Amino acid sequence: MSGTLLAAASGGFTDLNLATMIWAWVSFGVTFFILSKVAWPMLARKMEERELRIAEGLKKAEEAEARARELAAKQEEIFEEARIQAQKFLAESRAMAENIKSEMINAAQQEIAELRERAKKEIALEQAKAVEDLKRATVELTLEATARLLKREVRDEDHVRLAREVVEEVALRL
């Protein structure tokens, strides 16, 4: 507390000093007048400009967000379409591969069957040939053996035919 507190007070609490009221009016009035000329308009305008800028920034940000959302949706749509397309291609490829596979299997099976058939035929032929050779050899041997037993040559047509018929019968019984 300063020493000036001891100075004499003027009036009481309810003392409405007109001079003080006039000072208050003048102080307030001058402050209001000067600030209305040099400060308030500029401060209010700058604040409004700033808010306008912020509002514009927000609007732009919202627009950009909406645009980004739209692009994302569009991209998602494209992705979805691509996915569907890819799945379709995949299914088609799979079907095509299946077809090719089955065709190849069929062809292979057919080829195998043909080969088997041909082999069978060849085997049959070879077998028949072998049987024929065997028969001929048997006849030859039979005739040879008979000739040795009879001490004479058994080579005429009838003997050969008979030997062959015997071999045929034996072959049929086997």
Add this chain to the structure above:
Amino acid sequence: MRLASEDIVPHLLDYRLPFGVTAHQLLLAEVAVFMIALFWWASRRISTQPAKTGVLALLEVAMVWVRDEVVYPWLGPERGRRYLGFFWTLFFFILFANVWGLLPFPLNPWDRAPTGNLAVTGALAAIVFVVIQVSGMREHGWGRYWIDLVPPGTPWFLWPLLFVIELIGLVTKPFALTVRLFANMTGGHAILLVLFGFLLGVQHYASPVIGVPSTLASFAFILFITVFEVLIALIQAYIFTILSVIFVSLAVAEEH
């Protein structure tokens, strides 16, 4: 030491300085010069980028708050823009006048707040009174405003009585503003002075056993009340301003 009201009251009252003016008058002038300098500086420094720190940031927050929370909600942006300068001046003038009383010795050598004077709060309320009436008259017409004070459909024999009651109602509003601001600021200062009185009394007359804890307690209370007073200064400036805004909005409303 016995602390009596005669030790406190003189320190709350205005007094005449050697060079003719009173302490409160000089403080009002100080507040006016300070405000003009501060807001002139702010208007030169403000830009479209918000200030992040410092005095300017604080001022901007306070100004935007007064505009968006006090003036525009009651008057609307269109009409509020016309009154904004007046209410900014009113709010900051009262706020600085309130806070001025809390400044330490070199800044406020008279230890008084100008708003602790009925003449000052009365003068401010009178300005608000004039603004209310002029706003109402401009909005509704100079004669219609006074005629419309009495609700339509009032019987003719009740009309003069109601008119007088309404006139009294008009005067009551600034009267309430005057007394509320004055009483709050004076009350806060009285509490501070009582606590200072304890401090001075304990220091000089009590034994150390009682004196030291009492001094510490008084000092802690002074600190607390001083911080509290800053809050009160802000709240009272807000209340005075928002009530003024409400009164003006009622005066300019279609059915006032």
